[in-house]
Amino acid sequence: MKRIESEQNASVKQWKKLYTRKEREKKNQFIIEGPHLVEEALTHSVPIAHLIIDEDFVIPHTWNAHELDPWIVPKKIMRLLSDTEHPQGVIAICRMAEDNLEITPHGKYLMLDGVQDPGNLGSIIRTADAFGLDGVILGQGTADLYNSKVLRSTQGSLFHLHVVKGDLASYMKECQSQNVPVIVSALEGALPLTETKEAGPFALVVGNEGSGVSEDVKAAADRLVYVPMHGAAESLNVTVATGILLYELQRKAK
Incomplete structure (x- = not known):
């Protein structure tokens, strides 16, 4: 596992920018927060570029996250990256899906x-x-x-x-x-x-x-x-x- 200790880290700054629409569209990425959303993304094979956890978060053994190499951050950085009042200890940077839908006669x-x-x-x-x-x-x-x-x-x-x-x-x-x-x-x-x-x-x-x-x-x-x-x-x-x-x-x- 990799660690980030500084709030000035370039990756932290980049991830934080994903709360803006302009940056999401530029990078073709978005940010999700909390165990439930992250687990849903993993379960449904959403491409995850980065998994970020705070130092006290334990990845559930049921998560299909063995191919990910999580970043560990202190709670102050998790608070910085979080968009909620009470951070839940885990964030994922996901890749956007393809923007097209095939219409079928039975849909x-x-x-x-x-x-x-x-x-x-x-x-x-x-x-x-x-x-x-x-x-x-x-x-x-x-x-x-x-x-x-x-x-x-x-x-x-x-x-x-x-x-x-x-x-x-x-x-x-x-x-x-x-x-x-x-x-x-x-x-x-x-x-x-x-x-x-x-x-x-x-x-x-x-x-x-x-x-x-x-x-x-x-x-x-x-x-x-x-x-x-x-x-x-x-x-x-x-x-x-x-x-x-x-x-x-x-x-x-x-």
Whole structure:
């Protein structure tokens, strides 16, 4: 094992920069923290460039980490590298996955049009994982996938399914060419979700927390749907709405 003692070490400075989107995209790397996320990355064969542990952290024997040569750092450096109030003793520097997704005629997909809140994005990815989707596409204006809050909110689901950034118009056309109906969450001109007849593959599009799905995306949809509400609330949080929509679409697909 290798040791780093100085906060001025060049590697420490470089790793810390990975909390910025610009540096992540430049290096094609991102940083994850905590035993749960690191274990999920190892379990699902995410390429790990560096494993960093503090001097008191014991690598669990169940981790498939025998090929890694961890860096050991004192707690002051772990605190410096951590993005949380209470560091958990382990950090990994991971390589980003390839940014492309093949659409198939039997697939089920989720597309996000400008979902800006990192916590919402992470929770939506976790929800998509729970419903067994084949892919999630992040459209323009959506929060950065590798933002630390997004990563924590996914609880490892990022490593379980295919999540890519891409042009929604292109992916929508590809879905339609494969006879996968594109269903867009909207309010005006939409049918209640309960009245939709889809019973197979689908591509669901949900939108920005404030303005919803863009007009161009709605215009290209096969179907506009909304979640019927019976109380006085004007709208649902995008994560909650996505969960309801996916539940109903998956229920009808069975």
